[in-house]
Amino acid sequence: xxxxxxxxxxxxxxxxxxxxxxxxxxxxxxxxxxxxxxxxxxxxxxxxxxxxxxxxxxxxxxxxxxxxxxxxxxxxxxxxxxxxxxxxxxxxxxxxxxxxxxxxxxxxxxxxxxxxxxxxxxxxxxxxxxxxxxxxxxxxxxxxxxxxxxxxxxxxxxxxxxxxxxxxxxxxxxxxxxxxxxxxxxxxxxxxxxxxxxxxxxxxxxxxxxxxxxxxxxxxxxxxxxxxxxxxxxxxxxxxxxxxxxxxxxxxxxxxxxxxxxxxxxxxxxxxxxxxxxxxxxxxxxxxxxxxxxxxxxxxxxxxxxxxxxxxxxxxxxxxxxxxxxxxxxxxxxxxxxxxxxxxxxxxxxxxxxxxxxxxxxxxxxxxxxxxxxxxxxxxxxxxxxxxxxxxxxxxxxxxxxxxxxxx
Numbered sequence: 001x002x003x004x005x006x007x008x009x010x011x012x013x014x015x016x017x018x019x020x021x022x023x024x025x026x027x028x029x030x031x032x033x034x035x036x037x038x039x040x041x042x043x044x045x046x047x048x049x050x051x052x053x054x055x056x057x058x059x060x061x062x063x064x065x066x067x068x069x070x071x072x073x074x075x076x077x078x079x080x081x082x083x084x085x086x087x088x089x090x091x092x093x094x095x096x097x098x099x100x101x102x103x104x105x106x107x108x109x110x111x112x113x114x115x116x117x118x119x120x121x122x123x124x125x126x127x128x129x130x131x132x133x134x135x136x137x138x139x140x141x142x143x144x145x146x147x148x149x150x151x152x153x154x155x156x157x158x159x160x161x162x163x164x165x166x167x168x169x170x171x172x173x174x175x176x177x178x179x180x181x182x183x184x185x186x187x188x189x190x191x192x193x194x195x196x197x198x199x200x201x202x203x204x205x206x207x208x209x210x211x212x213x214x215x216x217x218x219x220x221x222x223x224x225x226x227x228x229x230x231x232x233x234x235x236x237x238x239x240x241x242x243x244x245x246x247x248x249x250x251x252x253x254x255x256x257x258x259x260x261x262x263x264x265x266x267x268x269x270x271x272x273x274x275x276x277x278x279x280x281x282x283x284x285x286x287x288x289x290x291x292x293x294x295x296x297x298x299x300x301x302x303x304x305x306x307x308x309x310x311x312x313x314x315x316x317x318x319x320x321x322x323x324x325x326x327x328x329x330x331x332x333x334x335x336x337x338x339x340x341x342x343x344x345x346x347x348x349x350x351x352x353x354x355x356x357x358x359x360x361x362x363x364x365x366x367x368x369x370x371x372x373x374x375x376x377x378x379x380x381x382x383x384x385x386x387x388x389x390x391x392x393x394x395x396x397x398x399x400x401x402x403x404x405x406x407x408x
Contacts, residue, residue: 033305035063036090036312038297039077042068044270045093045145045295048331051324052316059315062308071095071196075371082107087302090309094141096132096294097364097374103135104368109299110138114310122335124319128361129294129334135366142313143334145295147268148357149204150350151285152275154263157183166286169208169233172264176240179263186262187240193249194382199374200291201266202381206230207362208287214373216366218406222377223399231384231391238385246386268293269332269354282350284357292361294334369405376401 038053040046046068053064067089069077078092082105094102102108115121121130121139129143153166153175161182163175176187191201206213209230213222221227238245242256254271256262260279272282284290297313299306315321322338325331327347332354338344339355348354364370376398384394 032060033062033090033308035065036303036305036308037065037067037088038091038093038312039067039069039074039089040093041074041095041295042070044330048145048325048329049093049316051329052312052321055321056312056315060311062312064312078102078107081300081302085300085302087300087304089300090303090305091313092298092300093144094296094298096292096296097370099132099140099296099298100135100366101368101371102298103138103140107298107300108140109301109303109306110140111142111299111310112139114306115139118310118314124335124337125317126334126336126355126358128292128358128363132292132294132363133296133298141296141298142317143294144297144313144317144331146332146334146339146354146358147270147293147295148332148354148361149200149285149291149293150267150269150272150354150357151283152257152265152267152272152280153283154179154260154279155281156279157263165281165283166264169205169237169287172286173233173237173240176237176264180240183263185260186242186245186256188237188264189248189253189256189262190238190241190245190385191248191250191253191266192246192382192385195378196374197249198381198385199377200293202234202385203364203377204266204285204288204291205234207289207291208285209233213377214365214367214402218367220399220402220406222402223395227395228392231381231395234385235391246382270330272350273330273348277349282353284353284360289360289362290357292358292363367406372405373402376405 038049040049046066049066053066057063075098125143126146129146133139133141133143157179161178163178164171166172166175172188180187192198203213211221211227211230214220242261253265257265257275266285299309303309317334319335319337322333322335323341323344326333326338326344333339339351345351380394380398383389384391
């Protein structure tokens, strides 16, 4: 055997050994987990996840356990996971204002690189719903529930008294006064129980009258003369609300609407299906861009099943599953195509209005401290709403506390 042939053989053997070694020492792909666990808010949205979980298990063989919490309990559990990193959950549901808090604290896996391997974010998702999944330019979640504030009014009473469809909060006040005086019922109803409800119910009125309260840069105008003027307007509108409205939460609002005990209200999409369409007209809220309140699905860094978790999230938020969850459970979708689907629109004829509201919605300030700020606003706004403090004093105290929160 000549030298040249021997050299070729040696090179070939080296290549074969190298290729074999490469494949031999490659890490094995992660084993498919038997189960993934989801932390979710109890109610319609968790029921949607349970339905999707059954179909996902049938498709993949992976069991999905949905662990349910109330609103405050879910936030508390996620805050605990930031500190403890137990790895107990593979997917977590979040209200969209929570995302900056949990992204900045290191709880969540950035999804940009993981999604890039799967073609990126589907452009069918509504832009505003994707935007609330981001913090400082990075994507940390996928939008699951297309929640956005809507507004309903009793069109029969508006027609009876020749009232125009409300476009501003001054229109709301005028109509509330007329209907209260003529019909003896509440012209408007506030969801003003202390906590998240009063903040989400009053904040759109501040926005509609040009007061930001606090923006994403931390600028505060909640104690401005204009803000005091707005709160006095709120108290004027309260004169035409039902007694006890300061304690109203969603069950009381739903009952007032069902019994036609009020003429107008801000509503969330999940409340609309039970309303009598011959009485109530659904519109985009007056005065400002409507508040988005999307619910999101993210992956904790402590999860040992991140690929499977992402796969489940994409399954839940697929076009086919979103349509199914909308029709069978009532979960508001986050995809444009589902809002335009003829079957879905036939069941939910106000969905074109809801899509318009979502596409033109406004997010709450993207601040990691928002939960503390919300609690502060809720405390002082409720005191002013119930006449325990005058508006000027309450707003000054709120501003002082918020500035201290932002200083850390």
